[in-house]
Amino acid sequence: METNSNANGSNEEQNSFSPIHGPMNPMVSPLLTDLYQFTMAYAYWKAGKHLDRAVFDLYFRKNPFGGEYTIFGGLEECIRFIANFKFKEEEISFLRSTLPSTCEDGFFDYLRGIDCSDVEVYAICEGSVVFPKIPLLRVEGPVAAVQLLETPFVNLVNYASLVATNAARHRFVAGKSKLLLEFGLRRAQGPDGGMSASKYCYMGGFDATSNVAAGKLFGIPLRGTHSHAFVTSFMGPDEIVDKALRSSDGSVTCEDFVSLVQTWLSKLQWSNSLRGIFGETNQSELAAFTSYALAFPNNFLALVDTYDVVRSGLPNFCAVALALSDLGYKAVGIRLDSGDLAYLSIEARKFFCAIEKEFNVTGFGKTAITASNDLNEETLDALNKQGHEVDAFGIGTYLVTCYSQAALGCVFKLVVINNQPRIKLSEDGSKVSIPCKKRCYRLYGRDGYPLVDIMTGENEPPPKVAERILCRHPFNESKRAYVVPQHVEELLNCYWRGNSDKAREALPPLKKIRDRCIEQIDQMRPDHMRRLNPTPYKVSVSTKLYDLIHFLWLNEAPVGELQ
């Protein structure tokens, strides 16, 4: 039950000439922004400053989840938004009715004309491993127009990056061999909380989702079988009317599959290895499993904890699975959704192995075990430590709501206006912005690991391979290091060129972004990536930029007077 085919734009490589579709969610409109973007736009316009050329950086200040890395997501949505930015007449009317009646008509004419043809967006490749303070996006353009983009851009990047990072962290703990399924739609923060979660969890390394709409829109593989309600909706095997099942190769038809299951259940009950483990199993559960197998003989996966896993769910599942096996079908496995998952998965594995041995059903011991009850990084880690036999994890609530840290604090700060570098100070030192239109590089060491990210002024010569460069902490004067890079990667590339004739990066399909993400994570030095007490990755500035930051800081900060 997987799908990869998809006719949607997001799954096709887009080159510089492709038209760019609108945002995934039709609710993303130029009005999906804070009111103050419009009041500021009016004040800029009134002051004749609205076309002043500005540069803004979008970045975050701290990695989430106590970790030392973040996965960058949301770029494609930002570009889709900007590519289709245009006010509708009814939106202009609403703004006119909302802003003070003293606002002049000319302003609304100006809004009506805004598109993003004079805006340029430089960004890090989506799916990259990224770090605090380094701009994820640099947006250049007329100050009033670019400010209107602030709220939607930050909205589109914040959650996307947060949930992709959460997915990557879950993958890290689960290990590469496990199947990871995102089951979060019902618990997500609203409908596109669910859609975004499915998209960005896949990007961050999950294998599949239960969300059908996300499967359709993004081509993500889909997974799912049945719920407890399906089990309880059956009263007993008597209600199964159509009992016939053709064998896998089509050669014979079993006219009474229900009886075949019953026969197997009796055999299990009196078998040497299982005797005494269970007595009467639940009949509604048995009927439900049998019906499900009749509907999906090739895809039989049963939820076994509706009544009692060991005394009912497991034996019922095995009876049906063995009956299927008689007809040449291979059952997929079971799902556990409550109780002690370590213990129950081990019991289930023993059960399967005992059956493989006693009844000589090759491979039955390897029947897949999926677990899905309120899992998160900590419970996965605990399961690993206890030992378990789970093959696949279905993860919902904690993954998609990013329960352990529900927000990433991306900000959007003015760094240049009219070619003048600007700094924002703050009562909180950590909130001081890094001024200047910057170029950003990742410097790699001899063993292939990234060593440090460095920001320089726009016109500084780029770091060169095999040439020593001094990397400075942006705010702490004593923290500095010489680096001799073996490889230099420029991080910010043009993704929206406006009317300029610059080369524009293509928007890769989701699968490629996912591949990049997995590859980038593999490339990092392991101590940056570990779950507990990871080593911070270094983020630095050039000496020239360091000096400028501190010159501007002293210049703008008023001198105190103590009396």
Next chain:
Amino acid sequence: METNSNANGSNEEQNSFSPIHGPMNPMVSPLLTDLYQFTMAYAYWKAGKHLDRAVFDLYFRKNPFGGEYTIFGGLEECIRFIANFKFKEEEISFLRSTLPSTCEDGFFDYLRGIDCSDVEVYAICEGSVVFPKIPLLRVEGPVAAVQLLETPFVNLVNYASLVATNAARHRFVAGKSKLLLEFGLRRAQGPDGGMSASKYCYMGGFDATSNVAAGKLFGIPLRGTHSHAFVTSFMGPDEIVDKALRSSDGSVTCEDFVSLVQTWLSKLQWSNSLRGIFGETNQSELAAFTSYALAFPNNFLALVDTYDVVRSGLPNFCAVALALSDLGYKAVGIRLDSGDLAYLSIEARKFFCAIEKEFNVTGFGKTAITASNDLNEETLDALNKQGHEVDAFGIGTYLVTCYSQAALGCVFKLVVINNQPRIKLSEDGSKVSIPCKKRCYRLYGRDGYPLVDIMTGENEPPPKVAERILCRHPFNESKRAYVVPQHVEELLNCYWRGNSDKAREALPPLKKIRDRCIEQIDQMRPDHMRRLNPTPYKVSVSTKLYDLIHFLWLNEAPVGELQ
């Protein structure tokens, strides 16, 4: 800058005959559900059970945020969804390509025909105070169709109820006299995380939002002024070209408002009460404030922490405010977005009062102070304890992402099929469902407070005023109480009647839901509502229902055998 006018359906009272618009978010479609709803639907169909009449309850198991109450939100969206439920041909094609190829054509014909004309939805009034285990919605209809509704219904109710509850809790701590502004769009979990947050925070007692799209769609009052970037985008007062400002009454024009501001700044600098507090203020900030005042002389509210609140932001604000005052305008106030909000708000208040006294500007001491830096229940509580002078709170991240508990665990459980009550057991006792098609009542005591909610079987006589009734804990046999209600409220009413001719409740406009919410909260006994260690509100079942639960439980649970 407020708006209440709105042409959208959600703001009009809808009666039984009004057409019901589709969901707020166009992404809410019949495919926005878990794959297993379709695999189950196929298995039901294949077993000839798909039209079996089922009853499902949607409820949650535990109140969020360590509290003892929840606000119910999301009903209108569920009804909008169900009222417009219909598969598109491309959706059917996608399902056909996704499900195993063995699925028969007849099933897709069946899907094609599904609408919700044979479904009925009973629900508690949106905006009500609600409690665990009591169904928020009871959904009746053909089992396969109703299962398809599970995921979207749970998705639409979970976050709506969670964030409305969070808003109510913030209102509780802030007190009724404060203005509460929702500023969360940029940090919300995706675009309609933001839209839903704005809607349901308003419902839960907030006064306004910064989210323009939500203002337009829901008629929520809008608020906002300017950001740090606006301040840093100015270099100094020299760049202000158009310096003229007409007085409020239109009688005179001040040709050089910039000079008037400078004059006031000098006066402040050398005034008796403020001398020595500040020296040179930041000139880009002064220019920004002056420009903003020129654009919005009636709505001058300035963000004062870009450089230094006391040494720059406050004096610059006051100089502009006093210049405005000379021309008959009254400045609105300041916003603090960093630092020690208790201390800074008190300093600002002293500053304003000193100016009122020294320069005899009536009312200047009462200039509004808005605070907005990473606020949550705890910081509001701490501010209250320290003492502060804040009049309005702008709350974002912690409010909209429900940071302290990012999910509410609503579930959707089968309770009846073909008139047979069903129970779902579990390895976790707390996950056992309450079987039966139920009626639910809230019983009120002599002093007007709700005493207990009680669930009964469908055909039991309802509790009567002044008649003693035994209320039992559903699972704990020793917990029971006799109650003599002074008033009995039936909680579940029909909101979607399908093709039946039952009376249908109208969908009230958001403002009415908000009024109900505030009224319901006021009506609760205060010890249930307090922030720390609140008293649990009692949720009970009738004796008859108690007996049935335990009969079914014993009936379905297999008996263990220990050896």
